[in-house]
Amino acid sequence: MKIGKITIVGLGPGNISEMTPKARLAIETAEVIAGYNIYIKLIPEIIGGKKIIGTAMMQEVARCQMAIEESRAGKSVAVISSGDAGIYGMAGLIIDMILKLPESEQPKFEVVAGVSAVNAAAAILGAPLMHDFAVISLSDLMTDWELIKKRVECAAAGDFVIALYNPKSKKRVTNILEVQQILLRYKNKNTPVGIVTNAGRIDERKVISTLENFTNEEINMFSLVLIGNSQTYVKAGFMITPRGY
Amino acid sequence: MKIGKITIVGLGPGNISEMTPKARLAIETAEVIAGYNIYIKLIPEIIGGKKIIGTAMMQEVARCQMAIEESRAGKSVAVISSGDAGIYGMAGLIIDMILKLPESEQPKFEVVAGVSAVNAAAAILGAPLMHDFAVISLSDLMTDWELIKKRVECAAAGDFVIALYNPKSKKRVTNILEVQQILLRYKNKNTPVGIVTNAGRIDERKVISTLENFTNEEINMFSLVLIGNSQTYVKAGFMITPRGY
Numbered sequence: 166m167k168i169g170k171i172t173i174v175g176l177g178p179g180n181i182s183e184m185t186p187k188a189r190l191a192i193e194t195a196e197v198i199a200g201y202n203i204y205i206k207l208i209p210e211i212i213g214g215k216k217i218i219g220t221a222m223m224q225e226v227a228r229c230q231m232a233i234e235e236s237r238a239g240k241s242v243a244v245i246s247s248g249d250a251g252i253y254g255m256a257g258l259i260i261d262m263i264l265k266l267p268e269s270e271q272p273k274f275e276v277v278a279g280v281s282a283v284n285a286a287a288a289i290l291g292a293p294l295m296h297d298f299a300v301i302s303l304s305d306l307m308t309d310w311e312l313i314k315k316r317v318e319c320a321a322a323g324d325f326v327i328a329l330y331n332p333k334s335k336k337r338v339t340n341i342l343e344v345q346q347i348l349l350r351y352k353n354k355n356t357p358v359g360i361v362t363n364a365g366r367i368d369e370r371k372v373i374s375t376l377e378n379f380t381n382e383e384i385n386m387f388s389l390v391l392i393g394n395s396q397t398y399v400k401a402g403f404m405i406t407p408r409g410y
Numbered sequence: 411m412k413i414g415k416i417t418i419v420g421l422g423p424g425n426i427s428e429m430t431p432k433a434r435l436a437i438e439t440a441e442v443i444a445g446y447n448i449y450i451k452l453i454p455e456i457i458g459g460k461k462i463i464g465t466a467m468m469q470e471v472a473r474c475q476m477a478i479e480e481s482r483a484g485k486s487v488a489v490i491s492s493g494d495a496g497i498y499g500m501a502g503l504i505i506d507m508i509l510k511l512p513e514s515e516q517p518k519f520e521v522v523a524g525v526s527a528v529n530a531a532a533a534i535l536g537a538p539l540m541h542d543f544a545v546i547s548l549s550d551l552m553t554d555w556e557l558i559k560k561r562v563e564c565a566a567a568g569d570f571v572i573a574l575y576n577p578k579s580k581k582r583v584t585n586i587l588e589v590q591q592i593l594l595r596y597k598n599k600n601t602p603v604g605i606v607t608n609a610g611r612i613d614e615r616k617v618i619s620t621l622e623n624f625t626n627e628e629i630n631m632f633s634l635v636l637i638g639n640s641q642t643y644v645k646a647g648f649m650i651t652p653r654g655y
Contacts, residue, residue, distance in 0.1 A: 175529070175533075177430065178523075181431070182430065182431045182432040182435070183430045183431075183432050183523065184430065184431070185422065185427065185428045185429065185430055185525060186426070186427045186428075186429070186431070187427040187428050190427070249525075249529045249532075249533075250533075251529060251532040251533055251537050251538075251539050251540065252529070252532075252539055252540070253540065253653075254540075256533075256536070256537035256540065257537035257540030257650055257651060257652055257653055258540075258652075258653065260536055260537050260648060260650055261537075261650055261652055264645045264646055264648070264650075276532075276533035276534075276536070276537065277533065278423075278428065278525045278529040278530050278532070278533040279525065279529070280430060280494075280523045280524060280525055280529075281526070281529055284420070284494045284496060284497070284523040284524070284525075284526055284529075285523050287494075287496040287497075287521075287523070288420075288494075288495075288496055288501075288521035288522065288523040289521075291501070291505055291521070292496050292501035292502035292505050292506075292521065293496075294496050294497050295496065295497070295498065295499075295501065295502030296547075296553070297544070297545060297546045297547060297553075297558075297561050298544070298545050299542070299543070299544040299545075299565070299568075299570060300542060300543050300544075300545075301542045302541075302542060307653055307654045308541070308542075308653075308654070312569070313542075315568055316542050316568040316569070316570060318568075319564045319565065319567050319568030319570070320544070320564065320565075320568065320570075322564050323544075323560060323561040323563075323564030323565065324557070324561070325544060325561065325564070325565075400509045401509055403505060403509065405502055405505055405506055405509075406502060407502055407503075407506055408498075408502055408503065408552055408553075409552045409553070
């Protein structure tokens with residue numbers, strides 16, 4: 166039997182108008198769609214009557230396994246992530262699993278890039294990412310917390326703009342407070358901090374605060390936190406990191 | 411006279427299929443398009459007969475000034491950047507210039523995010539960005555070279571995946587060599603390095619090398635260089651940074 170192709174697709178922030186035509190085509194032409202349930206619900210109009218492998222969060226390995234089985238049964242499969250599939254999305258895991266198969270059993274695959282959450286959040290805040298930046302996930306589920314803290318410290322020492330993915334969840338509420346304390350050792354307490362929740366979705370929300378105060382704002386697992394560098398300023402409700410023209 | 415709106419638009423990597431519908435609509439509905447000539451030539455089919463403010467590189471301030479003048483003459487203007495306008499693009503400069511005007515003379519503005527070069531390059535290489543990463547421009551035109559080197563050092567010390575924008579130009583050829591030497595102090599000489607040139611364009615080219623050898627490859631101002639972290643591996647021509655499921 167011919168093995169079907171797997172396309173790993175970034176949906177963008179979560180509305181059709183910010184999904185690339187290439188991503189949309191990949192989904193429309195796939196026979197099977199695999200992805201976290203919440204993301205599948207974001208795009209009902211293009212998923213139509215397709216077969217869905219929709220699992221809850223934290224079942225990534227099972228989902229990829231099912232996607233590979235579908236491809237080996239001859240189906241074309243789109244594995245979807247919100248944002249960009251290559252940034253804390255499904256690309257790494259599924260490629261890793263595909264390449265571990267015997268060569269004759271490997272499906273062909275392609276990654277289709279998307280507008281990532283960090284780009285979407287930055288656009289909503291103004292232009293906070295205009296200079297060198299570091300992207301760090303505060304989820305310590307699969308990464309040692311000491312390493313995450315070290316990265317925060319290195320990024321702060323280098324005066325990077327810092328984007329925090331997975332800043333807080335129901336069970337994980339103190340990591341962001343520890344990170345704030347590390348950052349306060351390197352950055353001015355008045356450094357602008359932007360929080361964008363549900364970027365690009367109907368319930369999008371943005372707040373601009375300071376390094377000293379931002380942890381008083383509502384932050385959840387759909388939030389992205391952007392911390393300015395030493396030059397970042399706030400004006401008229403926008404956050405801008407100048408590049409010095 | 412009513413002031414026209416300015417939309418700051420990221421085109422994505424440079425082909426229509428990776429431009430979001432929102433970006434396309436912003437360009438199609440604008441009366442005037444402002445952008446670096448090379449980017450305007452990437453999308454002739456949607457620019458049609460519009461008025462173009464196309465300047466050469468390094469004339470960013472003049473281009474933004476002309477865009478603002480057009481908006482103050484009542485025109486709607488799209489200011490375009492390749493990739494994402496918020497990452498080393500035009501968003502920061504033009505917002506900065508708009509917010510310096512007296513409030514009554516400020517055009518309304520909006521940033522439309524795009525697929526950035528780093529996302530596009532990562533998708534072509536496989537999944538190199540699956541863990542925390544730092545984005546650094548090696549252009550020392552507007553940033554002190556000592557600060558850039560310090561950032562490279564901090565990113566290496568934190569075992570970040572590192573994405574280098576503007577790695578090399580005709581006049582600037584030694585920066586990348588100095589960066590390589592810094593990285594070799596922290597990272598294994600066999601660390602995978604991916605180079606993607608003209609990502610998403612017809613003359614796209616990818617090479618996967620090592621930290622020890624990558625500077626022997628052709629690198630130019632349209633290249634993006636991605637340096638792995640300590641876990642990144644290469645298999646079957648793809649570069650993957652695992653996340654540890």
